[in-house]
Amino acid sequence: MSSITLAPGLVYHPDYLDRSAQEGLLEALRGITRAAPLYTPRMPRTGKPFSVRMTNCGRLGWVSDVQGYRYQPTHPETGEPWPAMPDRVLRAWEELSGYSHPPDACLINFYEPKARMGMHQDKDEEAFDAPVVSLSLGDTALFRYGGLDRSDPTKSVRLRSGDAIVFGGPARLIHHGIDRLIPETSDLLPQGGRLNLTLRRVEKPL
Numbered sequence: 001m002s003s004i005t006l007a008p009g010l011v012y013h014p015d016y017l018d019r020s021a022q023e024g025l026l027e028a029l030r031g032i033t034r035a036a037p038l039y040t041p042r043m044p045r046t047g048k049p050f051s052v053r054m055t056n057c058g059r060l061g062w063v064s065d066v067q068g069y070r071y072q073p074t075h076p077e078t079g080e081p082w083p084a085m086p087d088r089v090l091r092a093w094e095e096l097s098g099y100s101h102p103p104d105a106c107l108i109n110f111y112e113p114k115a116r117m118g119m120h121q122d123k124d125e126e127a128f129d130a131p132v133v134s135l136s137l138g139d140t141a142l143f144r145y146g147g148l149d150r151s152d153p154t155k156s157v158r159l160r161s162g163d164a165i166v167f168g169g170p171a172r173l174i175h176h177g178i179d180r181l182i183p184e185t186s187d188l189l190p191q192g193g194r195l196n197l198t199l200r201r202v203e204k205p206l
């Protein structure tokens with residue numbers, strides 16, 4: 001398995017999932033979204049809707065509404081517990097994270113062709129010693145990342161279907177976002193668009 005270190009703590013694994021693994025994971029995600037439907041998160045305070053729709057699997061899920069950002073054990077609309085993480089997702093964490101405890105949260109982001117995600121830091125977790133592992137499925141995304149300071153220079157990488165990328169150590173708190181999708185770059189999702197899974201350890205291990 002090839003991997004490329006893009007910056008200290010930032011490791012890119014192109015083609016981590018082969019086509020049959022991508023299809024298997026997509027099937028598992030269809031089951032998850034039947035039990036825990038994609039919902040439209042809203043910005044804290046303003047209530048402005050995100051262009052990305054979201055759901056989660058695992059013990060904790062990241063949610064955003066007018067009240068704020070947080071992790072919670074239930075779906076914000078159905079009130080049900082989040083579905084379990086698929087085995088292939090747990091295996092990706094074991095193979096890529098280098099962290100000795102399992103993930104407790106997996107955020108699933110769904111991008112329609114015009115969706116984007118502005119530059120931000122992920123800092124709603126307690127365990128900053130754990131990396132974040134991202135898996136991409138579907139159309140290629142232009143991913144942008146910078147540094148710890150909002151004004152640090154940025155670089156872009158194209159994240160393709162099956163790619164994994166890991167942010168740990170000094171890269172754990174960098175600014176990052178998705179500028180846009182590149183249309184018709186994958187036939188995995190019949191209607192186009194992109195799914196991204198972010199695997200995390202939110203709570204500190206005992």
Ligand code: MD3
Pocket residue numbers: 107109117122132133134141143165167171172173174176177178196198
């Ligand atoms: C760098 N998602 O859900 S994945 C997010 O493609 C998020 O949906 C994007 O940013 C997406 O928070 C980017 C790559 C990623 C994920 C988590 C990170 C990069 C990260 C956490 C810390 C630093």
Ligand code: FE
Pocket residue numbers: 120121122176
């Ligand atoms: Fe993020």
